[in-house]
Amino acid sequence: MNKNKIYWFLQITGWSLYNCNEIFAYSLQYGYDNTMIFNALANIVLAILLTHIFRIVVKKLNWIKLSLAQLAFRVCFGVAIMTVIVVGVNLPLDAKYVGELLNQKPILVIEYFINLAKPLLVWVLIYIFYNYSEEKRQREIEELKLKSSIKESEAKVLRAQMNPHFMFNALNSIRALVLEDPSRAQQGITQLSNILRSSLLADRRKTVSLKEELRTIEDYLALEKVRYEERLQMKWDIAPETLNIEVPPMMLQTLVENAIKHGVQKALNWGFVEINTSTAKNKLYIKIRNTGQLQGTESKSESGGFGLKNTAQRLDLLYGNEASFRIYQEDNLTVCAEIMIPLSNTDNRSTSSEVKSVASAVVTS
Incomplete structure (x- = not known):
């Protein structure tokens, strides 16, 4: 299985398992409802879409090669934008279950925001860490190839430098024999x-x-x-x-x-x-x-x-x-x-x- 297939398998499996866990948690608290399946499917599609767009942006703009501070800022900004979109979609979907509670205590919106941000942040950190490790490994491989190429060139130069010096002495030895x-x-x-x-x-x-x-x-x-x-x-x-x-x-x-x-x-x-x-x-x-x-x-x-x-x-x-x-x-x-x-x-x-x-x-x- 190539990397692209593994990526999509993990995307679909990971977000599906996460949302199945959410259905289980909501069922225990509010009782099972068929609309939970629809909400879960909507969240699976949304999460895959947003994280995939994030992946495209990271690759296209080559964020992995940025400094740690620059990368951290972009990661936080990206997670914040994705969370806002997910919150905006889930607020009407979850109104049946948490709408009244949020109306009574608007401060809980922050907790709601944080809870939805957690899985996105975990996904982003895993993705960034993996790609950073891959980038580092590729750099090391390229450096080894470059060093090997340089050493081979140096070795050839050293061998080439010996030949004229050696030839000079050998020809002198033969010259003494030509007449004698x-x-x-x-x-x-x-x-x-x-x-x-x-x-x-x-x-x-x-x-x-x-x-x-x-x-x-x-x-x-x-x-x-x-x-x-x-x-x-x-x-x-x-x-x-x-x-x-x-x-x-x-x-x-x-x-x-x-x-x-x-x-x-x-x-x-x-x-x-x-x-x-x-x-x-x-x-x-x-x-x-x-x-x-x-x-x-x-x-x-x-x-x-x-x-x-x-x-x-x-x-x-x-x-x-x-x-x-x-x-x-x-x-x-x-x-x-x-x-x-x-x-x-x-x-x-x-x-x-x-x-x-x-x-x-x-x-x-």
């Missing part, structure tokens, strides 16, 4: 192509599997190995059950890039980057450890640097307070970035062979 080792340069172009494909998918998807993200990191590290050679060492500690878990695309790659730029690049002899993944208490934990110290663009805060701010923002947009990110100085020579992501119902099972396929391309000195 053309065959490796071709391989580097293939690796860059893989990275670009992942980057394009990142603009279309909110999340990718951790396995896909690690493959992108493999290609990136292979290109960086050209620049740093023996200075770059890579360590992997990937839990098998984490490979199919969904993560924000290009997020880990950004942190690895940050680790190399602010850690390995500044190391005197050699540096390392280590990726560790595990699950506990229905959460995914990712650690990226690297040689270095928190300073310069990274600062000593947990949100310094573009890549770090980007990571924190994207996690907040996707998971809210359920996810967390921090970066800290683990010891004098090691920086650690930690990410915690809540697990969904996505199947995160994997086989040991998948871990081997990811770890087979580990870049070590």
Whole structure:
């Protein structure tokens, strides 16, 4: 049953029951009379007509969006007008029963007016409360939709901002190979192509599997190995059950890039980057450890640097307070970035062979 049918059912049923109660009360006091049925039918039709007109006015003039004071004034005014009309109709209809009493004590007209106003006021308050609740619920839904749309737009902007910065570093790595080792340069172009494909998918998807993200990191590290050679060492500690878990695309790659730029690049002899993944208490934990110290663009805060701010923002947009990110100085020579992501119902099972396929391309000195 739709809302319109429910409305008319409640209108007819409610006013019919109310007037049946009035017939019963009048019968006990004055004795039953067939004219009471006619009076009741007249009041049912009148009450439905007046309250329906009131409903039309409320909707057309959009009273629900008014302030409480403005709404209260209009409600009182509307109830007063409807009551005057109902009193004007009922005075001649009830003259047979209460006419003599009202003539003897005209002050009782006020009580008569109040008694007829009560059901109208109750109807109006119920109707206003229901519509106010519906309006509030609709506003909340619209706000949620708007916030969701804004967050999605912000997430796309953040992903788009990463791509030029990443491309610049990747192309620099390939450029070093063009004259020295053309065959490796071709391989580097293939690796860059893989990275670009992942980057394009990142603009279309909110999340990718951790396995896909690690493959992108493999290609990136292979290109960086050209620049740093023996200075770059890579360590992997990937839990098998984490490979199919969904993560924000290009997020880990950004942190690895940050680790190399602010850690390995500044190391005197050699540096390392280590990726560790595990699950506990229905959460995914990712650690990226690297040689270095928190300073310069990274600062000593947990949100310094573009890549770090980007990571924190994207996690907040996707998971809210359920996810967390921090970066800290683990010891004098090691920086650690930690990410915690809540697990969904996505199947995160994997086989040991998948871990081997990811770890087979580990870049070590």
